[in-house]
Amino acid sequence: MKKRRRLPRHVVAIRLSAMGDVVMLAHTLRAFKAAYPDVKVTVATRRQFESFFDGIDVDFIFVDTKGRHRGVGGLWKLYRDIGRRHVDAIADMHGVLRSIVVRTLFRMSMYRCAKINKGKVEKWFRVGYNSQNSVPLKHTVVRYCDVLRDLGFEFDNPAPAVKIARPNPMGEKHGLWVGFAPFSAHDGKTYPADLRVEAVRLLSERYDRVFIHSGGGAEAEFAAQMERAHKNVTAVNGKVDMAGELNLISNLDCIVSMDSLAMHMASLVATPVVSVWGATHPALGFLGYGCSPEGVLQVDMPCRPCSVYGEMKCQYGDYRCLRAITPEMIVAKVDEMIAAAQKAHAGKEAEA
Numbered sequence: 001m002k003k004r005r006r007l008p009r010h011v012v013a014i015r016l017s018a019m020g021d022v023v024m025l026a027h028t029l030r031a032f033k034a035a036y037p038d039v040k041v042t043v044a045t046r047r048q049f050e051s052f053f054d055g056i057d058v059d060f061i062f063v064d065t066k067g068r069h070r071g072v073g074g075l076w077k078l079y080r081d082i083g084r085r086h087v088d089a090i091a092d093m094h095g096v097l098r099s100i101v102v103r104t105l106f107r108m109s110m111y112r113c114a115k116i117n118k119g120k121v122e123k124w125f126r127v128g129y130n131s132q133n134s135v136p137l138k139h140t141v142v143r144y145c146d147v148l149r150d151l152g153f154e155f156d157n158p159a160p161a162v163k164i165a166r167p168n169p170m171g172e173k174h175g176l177w178v179g180f181a182p183f184s185a186h187d188g189k190t191y192p193a194d195l196r197v198e199a200v201r202l203l204s205e206r207y208d209r210v211f212i213h214s215g216g217g218a219e220a221e222f223a224a225q226m227e228r229a230h231k232n233v234t235a236v237n238g239k240v241d242m243a244g245e246l247n248l249i250s251n252l253d254c255i256v257s258m259d260s261l262a263m264h265m266a267s268l269v270a271t272p273v274v275s276v277w278g279a280t281h282p283a284l285g286f287l288g289y290g291c292s293p294e295g296v297l298q299v300d301m302p303c304r305p306c307s308v309y310g311e312m313k314c315q316y317g318d319y320r321c322l323r324a325i326t327p328e329m330i331v332a333k334v335d336e337m338i339a340a341a342q343k344a345h346a347g348k349e350a351e352a
Contacts, residue, residue, distance in 0.1 A: 160290025175208025181262030188279025
């Protein structure tokens, strides 16, 4: 009978970016630590992502790709920085050049290593193919779990996050609060400018407060314009840090998000999400973990998905997949998600 190998006692999970993908790692590590509380986990990521792991017993190695860990010499320093932590296994959750080099150095030093299988081939076979009714591919969170399983650990896939009380950085709450995050790094996942103006107007007329989540630059300017135009609209950028934004999302009744960070942040704090999908598709494994499929807004088109990550330009030049999702459809779906959440909450109170 083959003897089982001793399980690692200290695992480093490497995931440097992007923000939504780092958020999804938190779901995996929450489940892993529940199953193996005595195994030490250190997350190698960027400092600004620390708040995503609140409530999970993990340590950090903060990777500075513009400073100490920049370039080839920086990769050697990262290898040394990790090695000083007395680790015995590397879980490469990223699979990019930086993590591959660091993982290879550890493998050459006889450490146990495992890497993510991103499923690139099966994902690209879905591009340009109507996936509306296709079987969803393996979720990214489950792919992260599989990396740890390759190291010898056995545990169930994570349960969805549950709602817990968090401080509200925007003061006492009255009425219904809704978030709106219409931006992404790519045009194929960004709600069109004229439609997002109308969406803000409709949301502000229907709900007590509307919070616009954005990055800096032109995104922040749009949010500021909407704040000036509507007395109950608040631009979030610059008012709270990442941890504060996560706390705010926890206190919302619903958030409207593209296939982007806000959706994944909401999944961490069990806030209902209306997710708007254009060039990409939730069946590729990137829907916010635990987010209800009932909150998905998308239009069936033969060209969807045209991209795995949304970086491809629209072949028609008009992003018709996004323009087909009207502001009225968004507001109706928000109403539906809030009503469903209120009904579920009432049912839990009745059972108690």
